[in-house]
Amino acid sequence: MPADMNNKRIYTAAIVIIGDEILSGRTQDKNISQIALWLNIQGIRLHEVRVVADDMDAIQEAVNVLRERHDYLFTTGGIGPTHDDITVDAISAALGVDVVEHPEASAMLRKYYETRGGATEARMRMARVPDGADLIPNKMSGAPGIRFGNIFIMAGVPHITAGMLDALTGTLEGGDPLLSHQVGAWVAESEISELLAKTEQEHDGCQIGSYPFFREGKVGANFVVRTTDAHALNACSAALVAGLEKAGYQAFDGGI
Amino acid sequence: MPADMNNKRIYTAAIVIIGDEILSGRTQDKNISQIALWLNIQGIRLHEVRVVADDMDAIQEAVNVLRERHDYLFTTGGIGPTHDDITVDAISAALGVDVVEHPEASAMLRKYYETRGGATEARMRMARVPDGADLIPNKMSGAPGIRFGNIFIMAGVPHITAGMLDALTGTLEGGDPLLSHQVGAWVAESEISELLAKTEQEHDGCQIGSYPFFREGKVGANFVVRTTDAHALNACSAALVAGLEKAGYQAFDGGI
Numbered sequence: 001m002p003a004d005m006n007n008k009r010i011y012t013a014a015i016v017i018i019g020d021e022i023l024s025g026r027t028q029d030k031n032i033s034q035i036a037l038w039l040n041i042q043g044i045r046l047h048e049v050r051v052v053a054d055d056m057d058a059i060q061e062a063v064n065v066l067r068e069r070h071d072y073l074f075t076t077g078g079i080g081p082t083h084d085d086i087t088v089d090a091i092s093a094a095l096g097v098d099v100v101e102h103p104e105a106s107a108m109l110r111k112y113y114e115t116r117g118g119a120t121e122a123r124m125r126m127a128r129v130p131d132g133a134d135l136i137p138n139k140m141s142g143a144p145g146i147r148f149g150n151i152f153i154m155a156g157v158p159h160i161t162a163g164m165l166d167a168l169t170g171t172l173e174g175g176d177p178l179l180s181h182q183v184g185a186w187v188a189e190s191e192i193s194e195l196l197a198k199t200e201q202e203h204d205g206c207q208i209g210s211y212p213f214f215r216e217g218k219v220g221a222n223f224v225v226r227t228t229d230a231h232a233l234n235a236c237s238a239a240l241v242a243g244l245e246k247a248g249y250q251a252f253d254g255g256i
Numbered sequence: 257m258p259a260d261m262n263n264k265r266i267y268t269a270a271i272v273i274i275g276d277e278i279l280s281g282r283t284q285d286k287n288i289s290q291i292a293l294w295l296n297i298q299g300i301r302l303h304e305v306r307v308v309a310d311d312m313d314a315i316q317e318a319v320n321v322l323r324e325r326h327d328y329l330f331t332t333g334g335i336g337p338t339h340d341d342i343t344v345d346a347i348s349a350a351l352g353v354d355v356v357e358h359p360e361a362s363a364m365l366r367k368y369y370e371t372r373g374g375a376t377e378a379r380m381r382m383a384r385v386p387d388g389a390d391l392i393p394n395k396m397s398g399a400p401g402i403r404f405g406n407i408f409i410m411a412g413v414p415h416i417t418a419g420m421l422d423a424l425t426g427t428l429e430g431g432d433p434l435l436s437h438q439v440g441a442w443v444a445e446s447e448i449s450e451l452l453a454k455t456e457q458e459h460d461g462c463q464i465g466s467y468p469f470f471r472e473g474k475v476g477a478n479f480v481v482r483t484t485d486a487h488a489l490n491a492c493s494a495a496l497v498a499g500l501e502k503a504g505y506q507a508f509d510g511g512i
Contacts (some may be wrong), residue, residue, distance in 0.1 A: 020463070020482075022305075023288075023292060023301075023302045024292060024296065024302070024434075024436070024480075025290070026289075029288060030284070032281075032284075033278075033282075037281035040280065045279075047314075048306065048307060048314065050305065051288065051307075052304055058303075080445060081446035082449040082453070083449060083464075121450075122447075157468070190337035191373060191378075193337050193381075197338070197339035209276055209280075209282075209310075211277060224280075
């Protein structure tokens with residue numbers, strides 16, 4: 001079980017993004033960053049992501065590896081009403097359980113579609129869950145998300161996923177949130193890479209990421225300090241600001 | 257070796273996205289879709305993607321699984337001059353080869369930095385490659401990408417990756433490109449899911465993806481037909497248009 005500098009347990013998560021539309025390049029994924037940011041607030045760290053095709057074997061492989069390895073596993077995509085929506089079937093197969101119709105989901109879908117053209121067979125596919133699963137409320141459309149143990153089966157459409165995350169807020173056990181602070185400077189990161197490494201080494205439990213950019217015709221970079229300890233965060237950020245100024249660069253506390 | 261409906265070999269690729277900044281949610285990945293679209297044109301299909309942390313073990317695991325499983329493996333990120341740039345070290349370890357300074361890369365970096373503050377030790381880190389590797393030209397900045405066997409080690413910054421892809425255009429063997437055609441309608445996908453499944457079944461080698469949206473206060477969807485066969489693409493798309501119109505919906509050939 002991973003632990004941080006203060007020997008506190010670190011809670012980790014993974015995501016499986018399910019969708020040919022991401023792998024074909026047609027759709028730009030937005031769920032990784034939205035789920036990552038939400039997890040940070042819950043005190044859970046996103047450790048890895050896999051993007052797989054709408055394919056039974058590929059989904060099963062990813063789900064079975066990652067649900068064992070992490071505290072939480074999120075999947076997005078493939079829970080709609082059409083023939084290419086096979087996430088529930090693949091995850092049930094991975095878990096070795098039957099696919100069953102969830103009575104509460106059926107009732108929700110029947111009610112939702114009562115005034116929207118009726119609960120057709122295709123629409124009622126969205127009431128299918130792995131046997132033993134619970135529902136995740138979805139305020140945006142009729143079809144709920146699904147929870148089975150540490151697996152959270154979410155929509156692929158980002159604003160629907162957002163609604164499901166909202167419903168889960170505060171319900172998952174996490175550890176200390178990872179805090180971060182940004183310091184920017186108009187400097188090529190390669191000019192001050194030694195300062196970055198030294199500052200990181202001198203502040204236990206802090207990590208410094210370097211994110212260069214090219215704007216307004218000039219190179220610059222933002223440096224992000226990350227740690228669970230608020231004191232260490234302040235000390236490390238202050239040391240970085242001081243180091244940059246000593247090296248002759250104006251430091252922008254908070255980032256550029 | 258996978259093959260398509262005409263028994264032609266399908267060439268596949270995977271990507272490993274290396275970067276804490278993606279997993280923290282700070283940065284929205286843009287390389288998956290840009291590499292996927294470029295691969296389509298080369299006749300190569302992106303089959304899977306993994307996003308891993310700036311961590312030796314995580315990078316090695318992903319690289320070793322995916323380089324065996326696919327014709328081509330691309331990595332993005334972690335090849336800059338700072339302490340968190342460990343991609344070359346991790347891939348060399350995965351391959352069981354030494355890290356060496358590539359003489360041509362050294363010369364390029366010395367020349368590039370001659371008028372830009374000098375070739376510091378940190379900057380010369382970007383000349384390090386797995387022993388036996390070739391370079392991928394980078395027109396955008398001094399540091400090249402790296403090719404070792406079927407592995408292509410690219411930048412994390414999307415416009416630099418784009419320049420490296422440009423340098424590789426036409427050099428990788430691929431199969432028939434996957435063709436696609438889009439048909440749209442103002443319809444809930446759940447209304448016509450049977451039509452989609454039936455049309456796909458009746459056209460060998462065609463796949464139909466369904467991508468719903470909510471715009472201008474109305475639900476609609478685009479349906480994307482994908483196949484390597486131009487005749488099948490036309491026949492399947494035409495059947496879908498006819499099926500939608502028969503069901504009472506206006507079909508937008510080319511998508512909405």
